[in-house]
Amino acid sequence: xxxxxxxxxxxxxxxGDFLEVAMGPQHPSTHGVFxxxxxxxxxxxxxxxxxxxxxHRNHEKIAENTTYLGSMPYTDxxxxxxxxxxxxxxxxxxxxxxxxxxxxxxEYIRVITGELTRLLNHSCLIGFLLQDMGxxxxxxxxxxxxxxxxxxxxESLSGSRMMCNYMRFGGCRCDLPAGWIEExxxxxxxxxxxxxEFEKLLCENEILMARTQGVGVLPKELAINAGVTGPMxxxxxxxxxxxxxxxxxxxxxxxxxxPLGDHGDTYDRFMIRVLEMHESAKILQQALKDIPSGPIxxxxxxxxxxxxxxxxxxxxxxxxxxxxxxxxxxxxSPNPYRYRVRPPSLINLTILEDMCLGxxxxxxxxxxxxxxxxxxxxxx
Amino acid sequence: MLGEGIIKGxxxxxxxxxxxxVDDERLTxxxxxxxxxxxxEAARNFPFLVFDGDDPMAxxxxxxxxxxxxxxxxxxxxxxxxxAKKPDHTGKMxxxxxxxxxxxxxxxxxxICVEVCPFEAIKMDTEFELSNTDRFGGLxxxxxxxxxxxxHYRKIHPTEAAEVDARLAAEKAKAEAKAKADAEAKTKxxxxxxxxxxxxx
Amino acid sequence: xxxLEQIKSRVEAAVSGAKLEIIRNDSPSGQxxxxxxxxxxxxxxxxxxxxxxxxxxxxxNATGVDWPEAELTEKIRVKKIVDGxxxxxxxxxxxxxPGYLEAVYxxxxxxxxxxxxxxxxxxxxxxxxxxxxxxxPAWRSAEFQEREIFDLYGIVFDGHPDLRRILMWxxxxxxxxxxxxxxxxxxxxxxxxxxEVLEKVKQHQAEEVKA
Numbered sequence: 001x002x003x004x005x006x007x008x009x010x011x012x013x014x015x016g017d018f019l020e021v022a023m024g025p026q027h028p029s030t031h032g033v034f035x036x037x038x039x040x041x042x043x044x045x046x047x048x049x050x051x052x053x054x055x056h057r058n059h060e061k062i063a064e065n066t067t068y069l070g071s072m073p074y075t076d077x078x079x080x081x082x083x084x085x086x087x088x089x090x091x092x093x094x095x096x097x098x099x100x101x102x103x104x105x106x107e108y109i110r111v112i113t114g115e116l117t118r119l120l121n122h123s124c125l126i127g128f129l130l131q132d133m134g135x136x137x138x139x140x141x142x143x144x145x146x147x148x149x150x151x152x153x154x155e156s157l158s159g160s161r162m163m164c165n166y167m168r169f170g171g172c173r174c175d176l177p178a179g180w181i182e183e184x185x186x187x188x189x190x191x192x193x194x195x196x197e198f199e200k201l202l203c204e205n206e207i208l209m210a211r212t213q214g215v216g217v218l219p220k221e222l223a224i225n226a227g228v229t230g231p232m233x234x235x236x237x238x239x240x241x242x243x244x245x246x247x248x249x250x251x252x253x254x255x256x257x258x259p260l261g262d263h264g265d266t267y268d269r270f271m272i273r274v275l276e277m278h279e280s281a282k283i284l285q286q287a288l289k290d291i292p293s294g295p296i297x298x299x300x301x302x303x304x305x306x307x308x309x310x311x312x313x314x315x316x317x318x319x320x321x322x323x324x325x326x327x328x329x330x331x332x333s334p335n336p337y338r339y340r341v342r343p344p345s346l347i348n349l350t351i352l353e354d355m356c357l358g359x360x361x362x363x364x365x366x367x368x369x370x371x372x373x374x375x376x377x378x379x380x
Numbered sequence: 381m382l383g384e385g386i387i388k389g390x391x392x393x394x395x396x397x398x399x400x401x402v403d404d405e406r407l408t409x410x411x412x413x414x415x416x417x418x419x420x421e422a423a424r425n426f427p428f429l430v431f432d433g434d435d436p437m438a439x440x441x442x443x444x445x446x447x448x449x450x451x452x453x454x455x456x457x458x459x460x461x462x463x464a465k466k467p468d469h470t471g472k473m474x475x476x477x478x479x480x481x482x483x484x485x486x487x488x489x490x491x492i493c494v495e496v497c498p499f500e501a502i503k504m505d506t507e508f509e510l511s512n513t514d515r516f517g518g519l520x521x522x523x524x525x526x527x528x529x530x531x532h533y534r535k536i537h538p539t540e541a542a543e544v545d546a547r548l549a550a551e552k553a554k555a556e557a558k559a560k561a562d563a564e565a566k567t568k569x570x571x572x573x574x575x576x577x578x579x580x581x
Numbered sequence: 582x583x584x585l586e587q588i589k590s591r592v593e594a595a596v597s598g599a600k601l602e603i604i605r606n607d608s609p610s611g612q613x614x615x616x617x618x619x620x621x622x623x624x625x626x627x628x629x630x631x632x633x634x635x636x637x638x639x640x641x642n643a644t645g646v647d648w649p650e651a652e653l654t655e656k657i658r659v660k661k662i663v664d665g666x667x668x669x670x671x672x673x674x675x676x677x678x679p680g681y682l683e684a685v686y687x688x689x690x691x692x693x694x695x696x697x698x699x700x701x702x703x704x705x706x707x708x709x710x711x712x713x714x715x716x717x718p719a720w721r722s723a724e725f726q727e728r729e730i731f732d733l734y735g736i737v738f739d740g741h742p743d744l745r746r747i748l749m750w751x752x753x754x755x756x757x758x759x760x761x762x763x764x765x766x767x768x769x770x771x772x773x774x775x776x777e778v779l780e781k782v783k784q785h786q787a788e789e790v791k792a
Contacts, residue, residue, distance in 0.1 A: 052747070052748070053746075053747060053748035053749060053750070056748040056749065058733075058757055058758070060733075060758060061757060061758055061762075066453055067451065069451070069492065070451065070452075070453040070492065071453070072490075072492075073453055073488055073490030073492065074453060076490075077488075096608075096609065096610040097608050097609070097610055098608075098609065099608070099609030099610075138393055142396075145408050148408065152420070155420045155422065155423060156420040156421065156422055157422065158422065159420075159422040159423055159424035159491065159504065160423075160424060160489060163488070163489065163490070165490045165491060165492075173495070174422075177421065177422060177539070178539075197392055200388050200389065200391075200392050201388075201389045201392040201393070202389065203385075204384065204385030204388060204389075205385040205386055205388075205389050206382060206383060206384075206385050206386055207386065208385075209385075222721070224638050224639060224691050225638065225720060225721045225722070226720075226721035226722050226724075227639055227640055227641060227720065227721070227722020227723075228722075238691060240691045240694070245694045303495060303496060304447070304451070304496055308608065309607065309608055310607065310608070311606050311607050311608020311609075311610065312606055312608060312610070312612065313608060313610035313612060314610075314612060314641075314642060314687050314697060314699070315610075316641065323641060325641060325642050325687070327642055327644060327685070327687070329646065330608065337646075338644075338646045338647075340642070340644040342641060342642040342644075342687075346725055346726075346729075347722055347725060347726070349725065350721060350722060350724050350725050351721070379748060380748075
């Protein structure tokens with residue numbers, strides 16, 4: 001019953017006009033175990049098919065066999081750079097499903113950790129992108145230096161640096177430790193300084209501009225139709241930020257702008273992330289100033305024996321990589337009947353081929369880097 | 381001018397390079413294992429079992445209720461409940477785990493066992509240098525290896541431990557008060573019984 | 582955004598022959614969905630995408646759900662004459678729900694910034710009549726997600742440009758997300774410290790030796 005085997009490659013001419021290259025799965029520029037079957041005509045890409053699933057562990061099946069709470073630590077491992085936003089998206093959909101309210105303070109903590117996650121994701125992504133381009137070391141090390149400060153904050157808050165497992169349905173697990181807000185303020189205040197340094201280092205660099213401007217253009221219509229979300233979509237000039245559209249949590253209280261690109265090329269995707277970091281730092285400063293005291297979890301929320309009523313809910317947030325959604329169907333038992341992750345990285349990969357066609361093979365690496373994928377999330 | 385951006389970038393890297401000699405902010409690496417960053421108080425790694433008193437096995441707070449085994453997402457806890465109650469360190473009769481194993485190679489340090497435990501019996505350790513040459517047995521911790529004293533807990537998580545201690549003390553005081561009240565009520569009832577029944581019409 | 586009832590009546594007016602049904606969702610999220618008939622699914626999808634009022638140009642999420650054959654029990658109150666007196670008696674009514682596979686789509690609009698409208702459609706059964714029309718011609722974003730549904734649930738999408746396995750390897754048989762999927766003894770070829778796995782393997786080996 002499986003369909004006919006897909007003919008991946010165009011038939012090479014009698015003289016062997018085309019060259020097939022399997023980039024990956026063990027290739028430093030593919031950000032994990034990811035393969036691209038590329039067909040080349042000289043150095044130009046004629047066809048490109050992404051192949052993945054090497055890291056597939058059927059997260060959804062595991063979640064359907066554990067309790068609602070038991071999936072929370074697994075969501076950390078989806079996009080392992082952004083465990084806080086993964087927690088948030090999952091908690092949000094379960095709150096929709098079970099009708100839980102989140103206390104003020106917990107909402108503020110969520111915004112703060114979410115924006116810190118955005119800062120660390122974007123700064124690291126830029127580091128990796130530059131590394132793919134051949135700037136070995138310097139940008140990625142500068143980004144990691146800043147990331148370290150944020151990870152320290154996460155560690156003193158949740159106990160773990162990357163696998164935070166911090167949020168719960170209806171709030172957060174524990175309150176902020178003493179002195180945390182001051183430390184976070186310091187990080188948020190110093191971040192723009194680092195960004196300036198980063199911008200001086202990179203944004204006007206002629207090599208970077210030559211390698212990225214006009215490369216991998218993603219037109220607006222295609223971006224919308226292909227469901228591309230996050231910074232990639234906004235780099236193509238579509239004003240769609242779920243923080244503004246859904247106003248989930250308490251995002252309507254903060255002043256921030258949504259940067260938009262107008263060419264949709266790799267350079268725009270790079271710059272959008274730099275600009276978004278500036279906005280995130282602004283949100284952080286506002287949130288850290290206004291955070292109220294109070295409870296951090298809805299008293300109705302149950303830790304053990306949590307059984308929402310039968311029904312379904314789709315909740316989504318603006319994760320650093322795009323729209324991260326969780327679709328959960330409950331049948332009234334302690335396990336979800338259906339648990340689905342809408343991974344932004346996977347769906348942003350849909351148009352990888354369209355962006356790469358006609359470009360040089362060396363640009364494929366740069367274009368993939370600007371898509372910003374994490375294989376833990378693509379494969380789940 | 382072509383190359384201006386590159387020169388600007390070079391200036392930045394030069395600043396960082398020179399700065400690393402004078403500025404702590406720019407020199408961020410630590411020479412592990414000679415130098416260590418002090419651990420964060422909330423840091424967590426793998427679970428351990430808390431015991432009170434001197435004897436690790438008798439003083440285990442764990443009563444083998446199997447909640448953590450059931451809730452553990454990767455199913456790395458394995459408990460066999462003892463068949464008979466045994467006296468704990470205060471002499472109170474308690475159920476205790478006959479076997480309590482945690483497969484550290486499977487554990488993902490999520491802390492859910494700690495959260496669901498109603499007896500404050502399992503807590504997160506900060507020990508991380510656990511490398512072992514035995515892939516199969518070496519990382520399977522039994523209850524002897526897992527048992528650590530309450531003092532150890534106080535040392536690694538002082539704030540949290542103080543709260544837990546206070547809560548346990550309060551509960552104990554409450555239970556004692558209740559027991560006392562019950563005993564008094566009992567003696568009263570006995571006294572009332574022994575007294576001649578009031579005459580009723 | 583207009584109400585679901587209104588969308589339903591407008592779709593039925595615009596696409597001749599289309600029959601829609603509103604599936605209620607009683608959870609606090611209140612996200613009700615539209616059940617489409619398979620024959621007109623693509624036409625309805627294109628209408629929803631292009632309609633000037635709705636402009637649902639963005640298909641956020643597409644996923645499968647497996648509903649195996651199940652016996653549903655329902656408690657109903659029936660009026661019955663017991664010993665000549667009419668009484669209300671509680672009866673358990675059992676209905677057999679045939680098994681089917683379901684595809685669910687969450688649609689939003691990037692232009693009008695509203696949503697979600699949830700579409701779902703169902704296969705006739707779980708074995709041979711498992712074909713559904715693909716919505717990839719309407720939304721490119723469904724391409725990988727439909728491949729994933731095919732891979733994990735075994736719904737065959739007619740009209741999909743490139744329907745191959747996506748997460749599992751090509752030689753893999755069976756569909757792992759179905760509720761009746763049986764796991765292999767062990768996913769790795771080397772022994773692991775899990776006794777349970779080794780025991781399962783031993784049992785199977787013993788059965789093979791017997792046979």
